[in-house]
Amino acid sequence: MAIFKTILIDDERLARAELRKLLTDFEDIEIIGEAANAVEGVEMVEDLHPDLIFLDIQMPGKTGFDLLTELTYAPKVIFTTAYDEYALKAFEVNALDYLLKPIDPNRLQESIAKLRKTAIAKVEGDVGKLLTEENQVFVKDGDKCWFVKLSDIRLFESAGNYTKVFFANNKPLILKSLNALEERLNEKFFFRASRKHIINLNWIEHVEPFFNGGLLIDLKGGEKIEVSRRQAVKFKEMMSL
Template sequence: MKALIVDDERLARNELKRLLENFPKVHIVGEAANADEAIQLIDELKPDLLFLDIQMPGKNGFELLQSLEGDVPEVIFTTAYDEYAIKAFEQNALDYLLKPVELSRLTEAIQRAEEEIHHHELEQQGRTDGTAKVLTENDQIFIKDGEKCWFVRLGKVRLFESMGNYVRLHFDDQKPLVLKSLNALEDRLDSKTYFRANRKHIINLNYIDKIEPWFSGGLLATLRSTAEKPEKIEISRRQAIRFKELLSL
């Protein structure tokens, strides 16, 4: 398991490296003192796991994650502040460790990371074997969330939203959760209809009502829905380039 440590405090990085010596399966491939260094190293080294501080000079840890595209490493936040915990888990973090990091809590986080990465490897193996059928908008899908069940045409789903280890499907006025990663789901969807807008959302192109310019070269898509308040999804800068290439004449 390749890990990258991102923290602006050298002493904090050294202490975490010392603790990680207790985990022979974790191979530290690099360390960064700020977000810009980290983004470059993530692109070069392709780590499986990110130990990420939140408050750093320049971009903070959340802004770093928002800058990443494609396959994003699993994230364990390490911080001296507890007020960011909810936001951290909204970013699909595996765990949230308070400094000074305790070995027992680090052990729990590493175990969770190993399970999640192993799960992704199994998903990838299934895709490599060609066992997963690509679904089109005309396919019927069965959805079960708790005691409720639905059997709907996939084309009715306007939005897929990552919620940690789950994905929320938006269709009609329903929003059930399914136990699946957004990356795994993306590989099952027809790219002519479904577009990865950012690391948390896949949108149905047929439901786009309006597109407008957004911050930093991105786009803002407004989706048609039965909700009183229209759903507005940001298309990241890099994905905005793909979006224009895909839909331009």
């Protein structure tokens, strides 16, 4: 039986206590931490890498949506809130489920059933906690939000302290530098083509020689990415060209 490491994030202590009590009925749910606000939540999630978080939306300071934008990766998320007006937005970001407080035990059981169905085997002990292609990242651009699998992201483009994320027809900006992202990406799948770009190797359509010993890579999304001379040498070694 798979065990789902779980963190509860809610500013109401009694709400966390009640949820913790309800979750004792599920042998495959292991609560590894609790956080009372978004700041604590981000630190705990990044440190412990849970499989699942129960996340309140309305909290003092930063909201649950704000918390998700600060995570390097996104675990499975079940929103818990007293405000049903957020339901539509929660499902737009592809949350696993959305529970209204006070939480109904039957609805909680349905949520855990969904979790079990969508569970993907988690690779433990990755050096430096590198992200796999199956990991999701949370991307927010204005009122639009997405959970995006890394395998669906074809390109990261530096924009100062921000990074533009290319997936499907979307190109939102996230508040993370390209260097910070590179540290978490597995080089088996992602390649630093230049100071400005990281490309998904599985999205390469065509490679050709380019100016001054570099390369020009065509991605399946239509982007043309220049690879610097130094990185072209590394790329050829990786791809055995």
